[in-house]
Amino acid sequence: MRSIIKIIMVSLIGVSANQMLAQDNNKTLLQTERVAAKLGLNEEQKLALDKEFKEGQLERKATMEKMRALREEMRRDAFVERQAKEERLKEILTEEQYAKLKESSKNVQRARVQGQRNRAEVRGKTNRNEARFSPQKDRKKIGRRMMIKKRVAEIKEKAKEKNEPKKDGGN
Incomplete structure (x- = not known):
């Protein structure tokens, strides 16, 4: 019974490997046809x-x-x-000092991981990867803030131009 199972498993592995190689050949052929x-x-x-x-x-x-x-x-x-x-x-270091150093480095690593988790919780994220990388929404917010700052600067510049007295030699 075990030998039959082994034979079936080996044949399945062989067939799947053959299919993977055939897919690579088909991939270039399909690309060529397209x-x-x-x-x-x-x-x-x-x-x-x-x-x-x-x-x-x-x-x-x-x-x-x-x-x-x-x-x-x-x-x-x-x-x-x-x-x-x-x-x-x-x-x-002595053995005691070395042990303290190892323990403090473990604590630093734990604090780093905990900090990442806390940042995720603040952002309302539960996935660790979402906390690590800035989502598209945050990028849009940054872009909006930059545009607002630019517009505010333009408005201030126009206001300055309006309020400056003309220097055309008049009174």
Whole structure:
């Protein structure tokens, strides 16, 4: 019974992987067909365009893999740096001082998280991401405030021009 389940699972994984690869091929083909219909391309142009789209897709995948590897390398480097810093601090401080330092850094982190939550509650947000990023409404309000300030400055400038006496050599 278990062997049948394993065989079914492996075959499902194989089929899903095959479907994902087929979707990538279909994606460039569909893109080519849409562009060809829009621009009225002939068969030779379609083939060249499809080839170009596929090459671009492969280049993007290679670039993404490079970026993923760089991110992983940066994470490892950061981890090594943190460990080295911890070791240097342990050499400098006594165990009691080091424990106090760790506790205070935990408290700072808690306060930072709590501050984010409080800002979210003040804004009436419940989602942490909504508290972190300014929603579109806030941007509109900022834009309105800026426009109002600009209009007020223009009105003041016009009022000054009206109230200034003319300097045309008269009385």
